[in-house]
Amino acid sequence: MKIIEEGVKYIEVVEAVEELIRRRGAELAFPVNVAVNSIAAHYTPAPGEKKRFQHGDLVKLDVGAHIDGCIGDTAATVEVGTSSWSGLVEASRQALYRAISFIKAGVSLGELGGVVERVIRSSGFQPIVNLTGHSIDVYKLHGGYSIPNYNNHNPLRVKEGLILAIEPFATNGGGTVASGGNSNIYRYLKTKIGLKPELQQMARSVERLRRGLPFSSRWFVKEIKGSVRDLRRMVSRGVLYSYPILVEEKGGMVSQWEHTIYVKENGVEVLTERTGAD
Structure with a gap:
């Protein structure tokens, strides 16, 4: 290496x-x-x-x-x-x-x-x-x-x-x-009823593209065009799992x-x- x-x-x-x-x-x-x-x-x-x-x-x-x-x-x-x-x-x-x-x-x-x-x-x-x-x-x-x-x-x-x-x-x-703290690594869990439409669309894209495999905030920002704030909102709603360090x-x-x-x-x-x- x-x-x-x-x-x-x-x-x-x-x-x-x-x-x-x-x-x-x-x-x-x-x-x-x-x-x-x-x-x-x-x-x-x-x-x-x-x-x-x-x-x-x-x-x-x-x-x-x-x-x-x-x-x-x-x-x-x-x-x-x-x-x-x-x-x-x-x-x-x-x-x-x-x-x-x-x-x-x-x-x-x-x-x-x-x-x-x-x-x-x-x-x-x-x-x-x-x-x-x-x-x-x-x-x-x-x-x-x-x-x-x-x-x-x-x-x-x-x-x-x-x-x-x-x-x-x-x-x-x-x-x-x-x-420890936030690892910048996430995994899709499930879509929740009542999620805002823009977050719902992002969640569906993550589900389709990652098929349950973990992903990074870097990938989310670049490929899904979301923000770190969007990730936090979806974690708080139980849509995504945030891996701890x-x-x-x-x-x-x-x-x-x-x-x-x-x-x-x-x-x-x-x-x-x-x-x-x-």
Whole structure:
């Protein structure tokens, strides 16, 4: 991720990645997330945002693309100009690949979470226990399976044919996240009777174009020609869900790695692994 450098604006990186996805013939499954330092997940820049990466930042870039509703979800962590957190970065990366090598049809979710937990704890860090991986369905980013980052003793077993997003989060903090401020990420819920006509039209456009997948305030302003105020009004009426920023409860640094996999009888196929030069 060479584009993430000191002084570069968050929005420049996010929009470059989003444009690359579209140029390659796919669509966004969700806005590109950029989560810095103690922010674990759920942040994308607002329209015109000026925030820049700083020396020493620990940056999680979470990317989702889809073709006809078939979703790939992947994430990686980099440091800006330093290697102060290389152990933390490596803990979540190793946990991801150890989990991938462990998964096959019949493995329980608790056992899988235990693999992630052991790798992270043995590296001297904590897994974030209230963030999970997830199964993926067509046009549905979070399916019916939650993949824990610790052994929660869930006996539910992984089935052949499942699409799973495995995403270990590691921290030097307390091991849980809490809700913070506005992430600039939204999802359509339902149209409400009595909504003003202009908001009703916007809501229908969002429903038609996103089909239940998350979207950003940037996209809403550019494509729907609405405003941030319109978004707030629709959130207050229960038409849209506003995702909160998720922040490590004790202010700890957070790393994340993620791949989407297809479960086979005796292993997996990694669907989001890079296969060639860009």
